[in-house]
Amino acid sequence: MAVALCRLNCLLRRARVLLLCLGIAYLMAGSVLLLQRSGVRVAHPNPAGLAPPPPLSALAAPPTALRAGGLGVRARSRWAAVRHVSGGGGGAKAGRHWPASQNLGVHHLHRRWFHSLLPETPQQRASVLRSGRHKVRNIHYRGCFKLPKSTIDKLAIDSSQPNLTAQSCIGTCTDKELPLAVFREPHCFCTWTSSLFSLNLQSDNHKCSGNDTGAANVTFPSQHDHFQVYHTPVLDSRCKERMFLPQRSSSLVALSSFPGAGNTWVRHLIELVTGYYTGSFYFDGTLYNRGFKGEKDYWKSGRSICVKTHESGQKEIEMFDSAVLLIRNPYRSLMAEFNRKCAGHLGHATDAQWRSKEWPEFVSSYAPWWASHALSWLKWGRGLLVVHYEDLQAALLPQLRLITAFLNVTPTEERLLCAHSNQDGYFKRSGAKHPSFDPFSASMRKMIDSFINTVDQALQSRNFSRLPQEYLPR
Incomplete structure (x- = not known):
C-alpha cells in the first residue's frame, strides 16, 4: 500500500510539472503572436526624393506604417505580412515594403487583448479631459420658423427679459440640458428636437429680422409669430x-x-x-x-x-x-x-x-x-x-x-x-489649422x-x- 501511494504522489507531481510547462509554453506562444500582430516595419527612406509610383496593379495592399522621429504609429492588425514590389512597369524602387493580408484565421482573433483603451498619448488624454462636455460640438442655426401659439404654449418659457439676446437664450437652454433654443425677443423657449423644426418648414430668414423689437415690447407672441431656432451644444438624449x-x-x-x-x-x-x-x-x-x-x-x-x-x-x-x-x-x-x-x-x-x-x-x-x-x-x-x-x-x-x-x-x-x-x-479637429x-x-x-x-x-x-x-x- 505504501509503495502504491508513493508512486501515485510521484505521478501527481510529474503531472503538475507538465501542466506548468504547458502553461508557460501557452503564454510564450501568445506573446509571440502579440509581437507579430503589433510589430511595425520601417520603410527605408529615400534621400533622393520621391520614387516614381508603382503600377496600380501592384498596389493591392496598404503600405507599412512609418516609424521615425516624432511620428506616432497605430499598428493595423490585419497588415502583418510583408512582400516586396518589383521596380518594373513604372517602377517603385526595389525594396519598398508593401504588406499583404495573410493568415486570416489568426488575424480574425478578437483584438481587445492587443490594444489600449486610452487615448494615444498623455497629452491627448489631458486634451480630452480639458475639452469639457459641450465644447466638442458647435452651435448651429436651424433657421426661421413660423410657429402657432398652440405650439408655443407647449414649450416652457425659460426666460423673458427686456434685454434678452439669442446668445443668452442659447446659454440658458444649454444649462438646462435641452438641445433646442427658440428665440424671439424678449422670449426664450427651450425644447427637445422635434419635427416641427424640419428644414422643410422653415421660413425666409428676413421674416425673423423683426424679432429685435426693443425693450418696450414685452408681450407674449401672437397667434402666429416667427422664431429663430438654434441647436445648442447639447445632444438630444x-x-x-x-x-x-x-x-x-x-x-x-x-x-x-x-x-x-x-x-x-x-x-x-x-x-x-x-x-x-x-x-x-x-x-x-x-x-x-x-x-x-x-x-x-x-x-x-x-x-x-x-x-x-x-x-x-x-x-x-x-x-x-x-x-x-x-x-x-x-x-x-x-x-x-x-x-x-x-x-x-x-x-x-x-x-x-x-x-x-x-x-x-x-x-x-x-x-x-x-x-x-x-x-x-x-x-x-x-x-x-x-x-x-x-x-x-x-x-x-x-x-x-x-x-x-x-x-x-x-x-x-x-x-x-x-x-x-x-x-x-x-x-x-477644432479650427482650421494648416501648415504655414x-x-x-x-x-x-x-x-x-x-x-x-x-x-x-x-x-x-x-x-x-x-x-x-x-x-x-x-
Missing part, C-alpha cells in the same frame, strides 16, 4: 439611444474608405440616424471610449449595421456582401491621416513635422494606396454604394437618406434632425493628380458618380 441589431444579420456590409477619408465621421452619422452601432475590422480604444461600442464586438458577428474597414485586398473585400465606399479628396485625406499619425484624432501636425523627411515618404507610400483602395473595391466589391465625402458635406440629409436606404433602415424625422444638429461628433506653407511639392502633385484621373475614369466606366470637380480641374 433620444439620439444617445443606440443598440446592436435586434437580430443578427446574415449579410456583412462594409463601410470602406482610405484612412483620413472621414470614416469615423460617417460612422457617427450612421449611428445617430439609425440608432444602431457600427462595427470595425480593427479595434481602436479611443473610439470605444468615446461611444463607439461596436469597436469591441467581433466584426463578423452580424450585430452591427455596417463594419469599418480600410482593407483593399481581394480576399478581404470579397468577405463582405455589400459596401458603402467612401471617397475623399486625396490631398485632404493625406493631410488628415498625417495629422492623426502625428497628433491623434483631434490634433494637428506641426510645421516641423510637415517639413520633416517623414512627410514625403508618407505621401510616396500612401498616395498610391488611395488610388489602389478605390480601384480594388470597384473591381471586387459587390453591391457598392459610392459616397463622396464632399457631397455628404454639401447635402447631408439627402446623402444620409441614400445611405440608410442602402442599409435597409428607414430613419425617423427626429433621428435625421439629430444627425443634422450634431453632425460634427467627437472627432472633428504648401506641403505638396510639384512632384507630389503630379503623382497625386495622375491617381485622381485614374480613379475618376474607373468610376465613370462603372457608371458611378465621378469625382467632384474640386479634386482636379477638368
Whole structure:
C-alpha cells in the first residue's frame, strides 16, 4: 500500500510539472503572436526624393506604417505580412515594403487583448479631459420658423427679459440640458428636437429680422409669430439611444474608405440616424471610449449595421456582401491621416513635422494606396454604394437618406434632425489649422493628380458618380 501511494504522489507531481510547462509554453506562444500582430516595419527612406509610383496593379495592399522621429504609429492588425514590389512597369524602387493580408484565421482573433483603451498619448488624454462636455460640438442655426401659439404654449418659457439676446437664450437652454433654443425677443423657449423644426418648414430668414423689437415690447407672441431656432451644444438624449441589431444579420456590409477619408465621421452619422452601432475590422480604444461600442464586438458577428474597414485586398473585400465606399479628396485625406499619425484624432501636425523627411515618404507610400483602395473595391466589391465625402458635406440629409436606404433602415424625422444638429461628433479637429506653407511639392502633385484621373475614369466606366470637380480641374 505504501509503495502504491508513493508512486501515485510521484505521478501527481510529474503531472503538475507538465501542466506548468504547458502553461508557460501557452503564454510564450501568445506573446509571440502579440509581437507579430503589433510589430511595425520601417520603410527605408529615400534621400533622393520621391520614387516614381508603382503600377496600380501592384498596389493591392496598404503600405507599412512609418516609424521615425516624432511620428506616432497605430499598428493595423490585419497588415502583418510583408512582400516586396518589383521596380518594373513604372517602377517603385526595389525594396519598398508593401504588406499583404495573410493568415486570416489568426488575424480574425478578437483584438481587445492587443490594444489600449486610452487615448494615444498623455497629452491627448489631458486634451480630452480639458475639452469639457459641450465644447466638442458647435452651435448651429436651424433657421426661421413660423410657429402657432398652440405650439408655443407647449414649450416652457425659460426666460423673458427686456434685454434678452439669442446668445443668452442659447446659454440658458444649454444649462438646462435641452438641445433646442427658440428665440424671439424678449422670449426664450427651450425644447427637445422635434419635427416641427424640419428644414422643410422653415421660413425666409428676413421674416425673423423683426424679432429685435426693443425693450418696450414685452408681450407674449401672437397667434402666429416667427422664431429663430438654434441647436445648442447639447445632444438630444433620444439620439444617445443606440443598440446592436435586434437580430443578427446574415449579410456583412462594409463601410470602406482610405484612412483620413472621414470614416469615423460617417460612422457617427450612421449611428445617430439609425440608432444602431457600427462595427470595425480593427479595434481602436479611443473610439470605444468615446461611444463607439461596436469597436469591441467581433466584426463578423452580424450585430452591427455596417463594419469599418480600410482593407483593399481581394480576399478581404470579397468577405463582405455589400459596401458603402467612401471617397475623399486625396490631398485632404493625406493631410488628415498625417495629422492623426502625428497628433491623434483631434490634433494637428506641426510645421516641423510637415517639413520633416517623414512627410514625403508618407505621401510616396500612401498616395498610391488611395488610388489602389478605390480601384480594388470597384473591381471586387459587390453591391457598392459610392459616397463622396464632399457631397455628404454639401447635402447631408439627402446623402444620409441614400445611405440608410442602402442599409435597409428607414430613419425617423427626429433621428435625421439629430444627425443634422450634431453632425460634427467627437472627432472633428477644432479650427482650421494648416501648415504655414504648401506641403505638396510639384512632384507630389503630379503623382497625386495622375491617381485622381485614374480613379475618376474607373468610376465613370462603372457608371458611378465621378469625382467632384474640386479634386482636379477638368
